[in-house]
Amino acid sequence: MTNQHGHSTHTHDHSGHGHDHHSHAPQVGENNERVVLVGFALTASFMVAELIGGILSGSLALVADAGHMLTDAAALALAWAAFRFGRKLSDSKRTFGYMRLEVLAGFVNAITLFALVAWITYEAIQRLFAPHSVLAGPMFLVAVLGLVVNIAVFFMLRQGDTDHVNIRGALLHVLGDLLGSVAAIVAAVVIYLTGWTPIDPILSVLLSALILRAAWALLRNAVQILMEGTPGNIEIDALRKHILDTVPDIEDVSHVHVWSITSGKPAATMEVSLKTGADYRTVSERVKKTLAQRYAIGHATVEIDWANHPRDCPLSEQAHGH
Incomplete structure (x- = not known):
């Protein structure tokens, strides 16, 4: 590889990639999954x-609440999928296993919820102009x-692990x-006491706003992960500064890429250049430890960029018989 000045960049330190390709699956308790x-x-x-019940009673608010429960069911299904499929080992065709299945399902679910909100809003407007009878008791x-x-x-x-991102x-x-x-x-009580049925479509629109908020958050998160965007809690410049402050042997950090494999599973790649006399044998592990802790x-x-210190490169020493 060559740097921006045209100098050869030796990236022989493969210890920076020292991990087992079959270790990415998150360890989760069976109680969470249950x-x-x-x-x-x-x-x-x-x-x-x-x-x-909403269809039989004529209540659009119940239908909208069922739609909101759909978001709950989807969230629970995605959490279960993350636990179940996240344990599947990676292979030569899927080196990160099936962890992104959760993200794909979330994307499809978000699009479906937008369509549901559009239908409920349209139906609510229709009912405001032409009120329908609502059976307050069944509702x-x-x-x-x-x-x-x-x-x-x-x-x-x-009863599960409330610190887990999917459970939360x-x-x-x-x-x-x-x-x-x-x-x-509240809508059922108002209709029963006053007979004022417009409260049903009004509340259905308010419930749709809750669905829309959940759907938008789900869609934004799914798109961010699928586009391999930087996780929201990580700022690249701050990350670079933290590494420089924490690992004193490093002179510079470049080519930093941080993304999420799936929700709550960030990954990163980067190049580091070392100061003269730095202990290159342990620097990669120290950087990885810093990234994990912070x-x-x-x-x-x-990877280590040897462009500014070619004589310090261990392979260069071997090549020159040192």
Whole structure:
């Protein structure tokens, strides 16, 4: 490889890539996978029941809340997929295993949710101009059952590892859906007491805003990972400065690339040039240790650029008989 000044850049230090290609799969507890799977089963089952209840009672708010539960079910399904498929070992065709399956599923799910929001909004506008009758009793019953299911799923997820990024994300989704169930209950009570049915499409639009927010976050995260963008919690210049401050043998850090293999799994590559007399044998491991401790980057490739110190290159010494 050649640097920008045309000098030869020796990158013989392959110790910077010292890792097993079969070690990228995250280690997760079986309890996480179990609670997420049960939570998904409960959420998905009631989502279907709520959708049917919304259609039979004529409540668009229930249909919208079912759509919001779809985001919860999707979040739980993606978390389970990350646990299940993330354990699959890599092979010669998929060197990072199946970890990006979660991201692809999230992208498709986000597009589907945008379409759902568009339909609910269109239907809500239609109902504001031509109100539909709503059966407040069945609507109230289904909304209360939805609230109970969401509370049960929330406490079930609390039994898992709440420090895990996927468990935390699923908990936030369920908390959001609790608000949707409460809104549907309020709408049912208002319709029962006053007969004012426009509250149903109005609340359905508010619930759609919750869906839209979740869908946008999901889409943005999926696109960022698929485009191999830098994770939001990492700033390249700050990372370079931190390495220079932490590993004193390094003179400069260049060609830095940081991306995510999947959610919560950052990776990095970079070149480092050394100061005269630096211990080149350990510098790559020290940089990787720094990246792991400060930025949770578990997969890093660190190459040494010998352009400014060609005589210090160990292979150059061998070539000259030193």
